[in-house]
Amino acid sequence: MKSHVHKARLRAAIAPAALVLTLGGALVATPAIAQEATVAAPQVNDDGNPRGEVIIVTARRRAETAQAVPLAISVIRGDSIEATGNFNVVKLQQLAPTLQVYTSNPRNTSVNIRGLGVPFGLTSDGFEQGVGIYVDDVYNSRVAAATFDFLDVAQVEVLRGPQGTLYGKNTTAGAINITTNQPTFDFEGRAELTVGNLNYRQAKAAISGPLSDQFAARIAVAATSRRGTLYNVTSQRWINEQDNLGLRGQLLFKPTDNFSLTLSGDYSKQDPECCGTVFVRVGKTQRALNRQFDALAAAQGYEPPSRDPYKRLTDLDSQLNATNKIGGASLRAKWDVGGGTLTSVTAWRFWDWKPANDRDFTGLSVVAKSQNPSQQDQYSQEFRYNHESEKIDYVIGLFGFKQRIYTQGTEQQGVNASKWVLAPSSDPFAPANNPATLAGLTASNTQWLKSTSAALFGQVSWKVTDQLTVQPGARLNYDKKSGFYQRIVTNAAGAVISCTPIPEPGTVAGGSSACGVYQPQVSAPSDSAWNFTYDFNVNYKLARDVLAYATYAKSFKTLGINQNGLPLNADNTVNYDAGTVKPESVNHYEVGLKTQFWGRRATFNLTAFRTDIKNFQATVNGGQFGTVRGYLANAGKVRSQGVEADFKVVASDRLTGYVNGAYTDAKYKKFDNAPCPPELSGGTLQPIGAVPDYSNAGVPGTLSPRQCDISGARLPGVSKYALSYGAEYNIPLTLLAKEGQIYAGVDGNYRSHWNSNASPSAYTDVKGYALTNFRAGFRGQGIDVFGWVRNAFDVKYIDLLQVAPGNTGLIAGQPGDPRTWGMTIRGQF
Incomplete structure (x- = not known):
């Protein structure tokens, strides 16, 4: 805890810098890496009019008002998250226009900022x-490990833009920093x-209080369940449900005003029957017409339960499974020493993923089994020292980080695979007409990854004058990655197959049919790299409530x-040269x-x-089922540029509102060796060295x-235009002897169209949409x-579109939630 003199100086500094918040559904665009934040009581101006509430952040490792920190960020209060029903990271994009979160299941979740x-x-x-x-200073290395419900x-x-000169793991696009309530x-x-x-059922509870003069504790629990939104006519069950449980406990030891120690533990489990898709459309590829979806389906007497994705039938x-x-x-x-604060954060986290998927997206048994269970442990240690003075902060x-991931994958072909995957023939004895040709063919994958990272980072804030501040920062980073991947392929009899001209000892010849689907493979990529990066910020206070800033970051x-x-x-x-991928080099201007x-x-x-x-x-x-399912490669150049605007107002004690908008132009500037989209795939490949011919797309x-x-x-997943808005109006009321207010609120968001394939395709364009939410109720006295x-x-x-493997033209997807409604009761003491 700072001295009384320092606290007085802090109060004097923040008093004139109130930040407007909407009382329900508030989004506050602020420029900070808010590690810890508190919200002060409502303030009033000299004329007695309301001026909102003060948000305190510690972006530069000291408490200050959000409007005073020259970086871009959207701050979303916990009660706003609850009021608008955005209870996890995936839902946050409805409140933050420059955030994009897309998921086909928890593991395959991408979180992007500005594309x-x-x-x-x-x-x-x-x-x-x-x-x-980050959650309470702890970095979560996988997006999948952060898909828990907010608790x-x-x-x-x-945060928008590169981070890394202030704490933790380096990030090039931004950060999501989650702060929980403390003991x-x-x-x-x-x-x-x-x-x-x-x-839909959701219950949350939290209790906090002293155990003694020096110890305090806090315990929180949350559980969520909801019926699925898709109906599976095969299993006669609703799928893509919610079944979540979360627990967190914290113990605070504070023997003196200048030292504190907080021990935290948490556990969450999601166990839904998830994540299925529905038929969305078929787009013509360059495959032979009799090897495209409609012909293949007709050959096996198959028809999707509905060709209208909004019938929600699969x-x-x-x-x-998505456990x-x-x-x-x-x-x-935390220890206040030497005129500054020393912070140490030691953490261990685990992630246990047990999935089961339908990789062919149909009711046929083309891919009978697809699952890649994975287990992760990560360890991190961070030391920080921040110091404040009159002129220099x-x-x-x-920062040190170590990660271990183990994955055991299985993919197996089903009884419909031969006719679906292999070239059709009128010969009844042809491989395509014999289900046993591929049925039972199994690829068993074993892989592990060991990752180590270490960094030295720092940032200085020099107050040249009362108006001008110069803020340079730097980071020295070391990373090492070692991996192992082995795919063993067995036939229906369990014999290990080989795809070499002469079968290896202990194996049998796989044949062209089996090897065209799965090939045995072993690789052990490993590499390391040092990186030095820096940023430079200049900000100038043009007037008491006007701050201008400029930032350059080399990340x-x-x-x-x-x-x-x-x-x-x-x-x-096998192309072993593709084992490693070059680091990205980032130049950022803001x-x-x-x-x-x-x-x-x-x-x-x-x-x-x-x-x-x-x-x-x-x-x-x-596009294949197993041979090249998906891998990393370097695109030459990418550029993202745009403008973001945030406006909020407390018009009176009764009325508040906000509007936040973003224009994002994110595109590949140079990617001349990209995989082709579905409409330019599936045919016999053009000769090696030939100039690519794009004139027969979809023929x-x-x-x-x-x-x-x-x-x-344009980059996938990015809407050029995005908007979020909200407003609330209240009227004072005494109800059941409780003084309070009745209120009505609205919030919504809009996103223009975006593409759902790494190489943009006419078949995977997702139409823009606007969502609107309403709420009304009574609040007062707890x-x-x-x-x-x-x-x-x-x-x-549509939440997400996916291209089915095999270049058949099938596009599957996940429709967004339909209209939902309910009631919430919340009490506190």
């Missing part, structure tokens, strides 16, 4: 996140219950290795203006940015380019009761 972050598509363990996810959250900060020495508690349609015949166990423990120490830190994303198998060369041999006016009841912030990346790490997919039986130049195409409707106008939209 950058992780490669869009199947997840590989061998790359780093570009968007870091007892104080607030969430979505208190005053007894307090809260409980919440929500019920709704689709058998017929998947393979087992579905996700996440947890860990951390020990955080600084932070310096050390990187470290090297990657391919962990899901390697692609094949033209002669069908300017911003942060303002408050109308007696500080209104806040308007504006940001313009440009990010240039060389050797962009992209996920590419060859069956024509030649397909070996690779495509998609330079100038109680809040409200009803809500989400997607009130029952808009039909």
Whole structure:
């Protein structure tokens, strides 16, 4: 704890810098890496008018108002998250326009900011996140390990732009920083219950208080369940349900005012029957017409249960499961010493993933089994020291990280595979007409990854004058990755097959049919790299409530290795050169203006940015079932640029509102050797060295380019225009002897169209959509009761489209949630 003199100086500094918040569904665009934040009591101006609440952040390792920190971030309060029903990371994009979160299952979840972050598509363990996810100072290395429900959250900060000179793991696109409520020495508690349609049930509870003069504890629990949104006519069950449980416990030891020690532990489990898809459409490829979806389906007497995805019918015949166990423990120490604060964060986290999927997206047994269970342990240690003075503030830190991942995959062909995968023939004895040709063919994958990272980082803030501040930062980073991948292929009899001209000892010849689907493979990529990066920020206070800033950052994303198998060369041999992927080199430019006016009841912030990346790490997919399922490659150049604007107002004690918008132009500047989209795939490959011919897109039986130049195409998953908004109006009321207010609120978001394939395709374009939510209720004296409707106008939209393997033209997808409604009651003491 700081001295009384320092606290007085802090109060004097923040008093004139109130930040406007909407009381329900608030989104506050602020410029900070908010590690810990508190919300002060409502403030009033000199004329007695309301001016919102003060958000305190520690972006530069000291407490200050959010509007005073010259970086771009959206701050979302915990009560706003609860009021709007955005209870996990996936849902946050409805509140933060520059955030993109897409998921086909917890493991295959991509979180991007401004279109950058992780490669869009199947997840590989061998790359780093570009968007870091932190919970109470602890870095979560995999997006899948952060798909838990928010539990007892104080607030969430979505940082935009490169981070890394202040703490933790380096991130090139931004960070999501989650701060939970901490133990208190005053007894307090809260409980919440929500019920709704689709058998929706959610319960939350938290209690905190002293155990002695020096010890305090906090315990929180949350459980969520909901019926699925898709009906599987094969299993006669609703699938894609929610079944989540979360627990967190914290113990605070504070023997003196200048030292504290917090021990935290958490565990969460998701165990739904998930994640299935529905038929969306068929797009013509360059495969022979009799080998495309409609012909293949007709040949086996198959028809999807519906060709309208919004009927929400599927017929998947393979087992579905998405069991996700996440947890860990951390020990955080803070010691005020030498005029500054020394912080140590020691953490261990685990992730246990047990999936089962239907990889052919149909009711036929083409792929009978597809599952890649995975287990991860990560260990991290961070030391930071931050110091404040009249002219110079600084932070310096050390970060160490170690990760181990083990995966055991199985993919097996079913009885319908031969006719679906192999070339058709009128000969009744041809391989395609014999189900036994491929049925039971199994690829068993074993892989592990060991990753080590260490960094020295620091940042200095020099107050040249009362108005001008110069803020340089630097980071020295070391990364090492070692991986192993082995695929063993067995036939229906369990014999190990070989695809070499002369079978290896102990194996049998696989034959062209089996080897065309799965090939044995062993690889052990390993690499290491040092990186030095830096940033430089200049900010100037143009007036009391007007701050201008400019930032340049030279950043990187470290090297990657391919962990899901390697692609094949033209002669069908393994391309071992693809084992490692070059680091990304990032140049980032940003300017911003942060303002408050109308007696500080209104806040308007504006940001313009440009990010240039060389050797962009992209996920590419060859379209086959198992041979080249998905791997990392470097695109030459990528650029993301745009403008973000955030406006919020406290018009009166009764009315509040916000509007946040973003324009994002994210595209490949140079990617001339990309995989081709479905309409340019599936045919016999053009001759080696031939100039790619793109003129026969979607024409069956024509030649397909070996690779495509998609330079100038937009990055996948990015809407050019995005908007979120909200407003709330209240009226004072005494109800059942409780003074409070009745209120009504609305919030919504809009996203323009975007593409759902790494190489943009006409078949995977997702139409833009707008969602609107309403709520109304009563709050007062420790109680809040409200009803809500989400997607009130029952808009039909797609969350994600996926290209089915095999170049058959099948496009499957996951429709977004329909209209849902319910009621929440919340009490606290």
